[in-house]
Amino acid sequence: MDLILDAGPVAKFVLLILFIFSVVSWAIIFFKGLQYRRLRRASEQFLDSFWTARTLSEVFRGLKDRPQAPVAEVFRQGYGELIRIRRSTPKPKAPEELSLWVESVLTRLERALDKAVSLELSRLEEGLSFLATTGNATPFIGLFGTVWGIMGAFHNIGAVGSASLATVAPGIAEALIATAFGLAAAIPAVVAFNLFMSQMARFETDIRAFVRDLLNLVERDLIQEGIGEE
DSSP states (O other): OHHHHHSOHHHHHHHHHHHHHHHHHHHHHHHHHHHHHHHHHHHHHHHHHHHHOSSHHHHHHHGGGSOOOHHHHHHHHHHHHHHHHHHHSOOOSSGGGHHHHHHHHHHHHHHHHHHHHHHHHHHHHTTHHHHHHHHHHHHHHHHHHHHHHHHHHHHHHHHHTOOOHHHHHHHHHHHHHHHHHHHHHHHHHHHHHHHHHHHHHHHHHHHHHHHHHHHHHHHHHHHHHHHHHO
16 A cells, blocks of 8 residues: 555556456456356246247247346247248248248248347347456556656666665565556456356357257248148
C-alpha cells in the first residue's frame, strides 16, 4: 500500500485502469460461470423431456414451464418456423412430389435452425471478448507503468548523482508493482477465457447434434404424413 500511495500520478492512473479491468473481469467470470452451469442443467432437462415426449407439439407446449436453455430456444425458433413453412407450402398431390416437398421443407427449416444456433452462440459468447482483451492488454498496460517508473528512477539517479541501492531500489520497486498488477489482472482472465471457450465448444456440439436429430425427426414425420395422404 505504501508503494501505491507513494507512486506518481501516471503510475496511479495505470493501476486504476488495471484495477477496473480486474474488477470487471472477475464480475464476468462469476456471472458466466453461474450462467453456464444453469444453462447446462436446463439443457439436460429439456433434452430429457424432448426424447420422452410423443410429439413435437407436446415438447413445444412444455417449454412454457421450463427455464431458457440454448437447445430449447433453438427448438422454439425451429418449431415456429416449421409451422409457418407447413402452412405456406402446399402438400404433395402425387407420390413423385413427396421427395421434393420434404426437401423443400427441410431446406427452409435448416436455414432457420442455423440462424437460431448462431443467435444462441452469440448470446453465450457475450462478455468473453472482454476477458480476451483483459488477458492480452493488461500485461502491456502494466509494462507501460513499469517503463514509466524506471524512467523516473533513472531521472532521480541523475538528479542525485548517485547509483546506490538506496537511491535505485524505491523507484524500481514502485515501477515493478504495475507489472505485478497487470499480471494479476491478466492471468485469471486468460484461464477463465480458455475454460469458457471449452464450455462453449461443448454447447455448440450439443446444439448442432440436437439440430441434426430434430431434422431427422421432422423428415420422418413429413414422409409419414405424405405417405398417409396417398
